[in-house]
Amino acid sequence: MSGAIEGIEGVRAIVWDFDGVLNRAGRPDKAGIFPWQAKVAEELGIDAAAMAQAVFGRDKAALFTGKDDVLDRIAHWAEGAGVDLDPGDVLEIWFEADHDPDPELDRVLDLLAEAGVVQVILTNNEARRARWIAQDAGWAERVDALFASGETGVMKPAAEAFAAVETALDMAPHEILLIDDTPRNVEAAEKRGWLGWDYQAGGAMALVQALMPLLLKAER
Missing domain, CATH: 3.40.50.1000 (HAD superfamily/HAD-like)
Known part of the structure; x- marks a missing residue:
């Protein structure tokens, strides 16, 4: 403008x-993967795209207005996916990679x-x-x-x-x-x-x- x-x-x-x-802010690649998701997948060896969909793909307003805690959503996904994961590690990589x-x-x-x-x-x-x-x-x-x-x-x-x-x-x-x-x-x-x-x-x-x-x- x-x-x-x-x-x-x-x-x-x-x-x-x-x-x-x-x-x-990073833009997704042709597959729809954001740079921070690729970094999380690389460092933690998880399906970061699936995790992101589970965390952000539903009721984003509840997450972005403080009704839901992002750590709880990540932990819930990890439990359902059978992934041994510290949700705090995801946030640390995400925040740094997306800054x-x-x-x-x-x-x-x-x-x-x-x-x-x-x-x-x-x-x-x-x-x-x-x-x-x-x-x-x-x-x-x-x-x-x-x-x-x-x-x-x-x-x-x-x-x-x-x-x-x-x-x-x-x-x-x-x-x-x-x-x-x-x-x-x-x-x-x-x-x-x-x-x-x-x-x-x-x-x-x-x-x-x-x-x-x-x-x-x-x-x-």
Whole structure:
């Protein structure tokens, strides 16, 4: 996406999506296998695709809103498949293999921080990975707050997810910009009065150009 963002001068906070934006989430191969699944299969010698289907292929909302624990789902699959497995080993490999921050957006984060813009992450992620992202991967030190559906109990694009951010930041909708790679999330935010940017992979330069009025304003 390219172009200007109408109203950007009035933005006080930027809300980042994580996977697909700040984090270059891996894409599946022709067989539908994600890189982290291949890594789990390689290191643990299990059918990671079957495991992933059992864990994520049903009622994903329950997992991503904290009703179900991902460790319990992995353990249940392992028991049914007759696999001797420590579910924690799966999470460790998965989280590390699926963490690939975009260096170009990393620099954008720094520019916005220098400009005094509030930055938070709003992500649809289950609770254990959300805590790993915040603590182990260090994102809690890079942004002002991290809102994850696994901890808040609500997923984008539900209005409640955006309302919770507004309340936490004590800001009006028009003062907030969402940068997300899922169009329906951007549309939902814009319906609340937020500004939105539908991020495309590799689109850091276009984003910087769109944010330039905000950065220049901060320098004055």
